Amino acid sequence: MRAPILIACLALAAPSAFAATAQVSVEIPRLDVAEYHRPYVAVWIEREDRSVAANLAVWYQNKDGKDAKSGKSEPGTKWLADLRQWWRRSGREQTFPIDGVSGATRPAGQHQLSFSSDKAPLAGLAVGKYKLVVEASREVGGHELLSIPFDWPPQAPQHLSAQGEHELGALRFDLNP
């Protein structure tokens, strides 16, 4: 009696049991500056030739803004080009918002993103060597780019990390087969 139930459970669990997962944790540091604006951040997966295999997130001002002095409306995408590597590799090819990728800017703190190999944007990611890239650009602040090389799909659980210096804090990348 027990064996069929066990088999049934395994069968139900099968899609996720065979799906690799990737968790990204991006830290936006708390900065003590006179004028602070939340950074624009892009998170993507880059192939060895630096082309973009998957966009994971881009956080920017989604709504049109208003210039404080002139009252003139400004599209939120106006400063996206400041994420200059992402803009060059992917952003300029996109129409905004990017479904499932675009999001509002985030406050200081740790931000988690979870992905699974059976769902977009990781579904269909070919076997190979990649880099996780995180780029941050802050209005009247700095710019920082972090990357973590990895192999896909993961053969064993991996806990990868990188440390930012000014615009980004700790970056963690956990891969599970």
Next chain:
Amino acid sequence: MNPMTKWSALALAACLPMAASAHKAFLVPSTTVLSDGDDAWVTVDAAASNDLFNFNHRPLPLDNLLVTGPDGAKVEAEHVAKGEVRSSFDVHLTKPGTYRVALANSGVSASYVDAKGEKKRWRGTVEKLGEIPADAKDVEIAQYDSAVATFVTLGKPSDGVLKPSGHGLELVPVTHPNDLYVGEAAKFRFLLDGKPAKDLKVSVLAGGTRYRNKQDEMTLTTDANGEFSVTWPTPGLYWLNAALEGQKPTVAKAKDRRLGYTATLEVLPQ
């Protein structure tokens, strides 16, 4: 010549090839890579200066300004102004793609000795060559073609405006001029009347010459295909220039043909 015309002429001379003046003619775009959808503005300054890219000499005349949009249509410059040391104008970008901003000067110049024995200089179009007095002596006519250009891209770069016209000295980017990054090699081709300009000397200077003790000029030579490549040592605005003289004129009465091409290119950090 009234003073106004005189300094216009001086500034014009600065952007002509092989002019005796050492002043460098240039355009300075406020931004070259933009992401604001279908409603973006850039402002452009035009000047001839000794320092790159500080304004310390003369404005460039904008009579021959041509802004071309990604679709090949002319874009009217707005808020056009002429100051004592630089001219400026705005370009409204309403379509995604690459825009070319250029000051192109083509015509003929002449030197002669008039009936009173005075040495004179004249500049104009081929059609107006008749303005040179019939009794002028030692008439030397030279044909000139020069362009001072820069490029700006809204959204995805396009290459419509990069296609050569087949006239004069032209830079044909192999690497897109709004896709230049420090440490990466960029490739360009020079054409002379549509054909590869081989063995052409090309000068490349980074801006900010006022703040360093050397010009740090890079001199490159084009190969048999008219091509050369540059690896940018630092981010910033660069002045790229090539000039030719002693070319066979296409204007019947001219003895010499001088050509020049200048571009301002922005190189971004990685």
